[in-house]
Amino acid sequence: GAVVSQHPSRVICKSGTSVKIECRSLDFQATTMFWYRQFPKQSLMLMATSNEGSKATYEQGVEKDKFLINHASLTLSTLTVTSAHPEDSSFYICSAREKKTSNNSPLHFGNGTRLTVT
């Protein structure tokens, strides 16, 4: 079945540094990928929608200059958390939908990245 690979699965960084998270669709093409954030005991929150070859669409309240998204190919999207702060510590998850299928095609999720900023 369709697989989405997310890397790294866990990262600890110091405040002020930047962290890049990769999201790859391994056996299908995804024109659109989604980035979510989830704080403990809370639901997934959509941060941005990443479109291949164009600018990402950010949800209200999400700083586009802080969370840089690059969707350079049909199989890769990256999220860079710039100048990370402790409050950015969270579980970040990407998901993708297959390009050519119908509206009934489900989302496939990456396995998530647990970011801890010290």
Next chain:
Amino acid sequence: RKEVEQDPGPFNVPEGATVAFNCTYSNSASQSFFWYRQDCRKEPKLLMSVYSSGNEDGRFTAQLNRASQYISLLIRDSKLSDSATYLCVVFSSGSARQLTFGSGTQLTVLP
């Protein structure tokens, strides 16, 4: 009103019980519906798609009621391994936000 609303939970049920979750959506143009389960500190995993005709997969049955704009998930003969958070997901093409997640319903199956 939220676009997608779920039973607040948490649901604590004994093993073997039958439990049902509902999820209502506000956009009548919504096209696709899914149930995902999320275990603690893990990514969501697709449980099943939801079709108008209803669909069943083992102990799990999903229903869609377009007239009343809700979907449901029924779990029969609950197992301890069913303990998780269940998320409903609604896809609406053409709207500003295509994919909307419910806030999730936490289920704990007790021995």
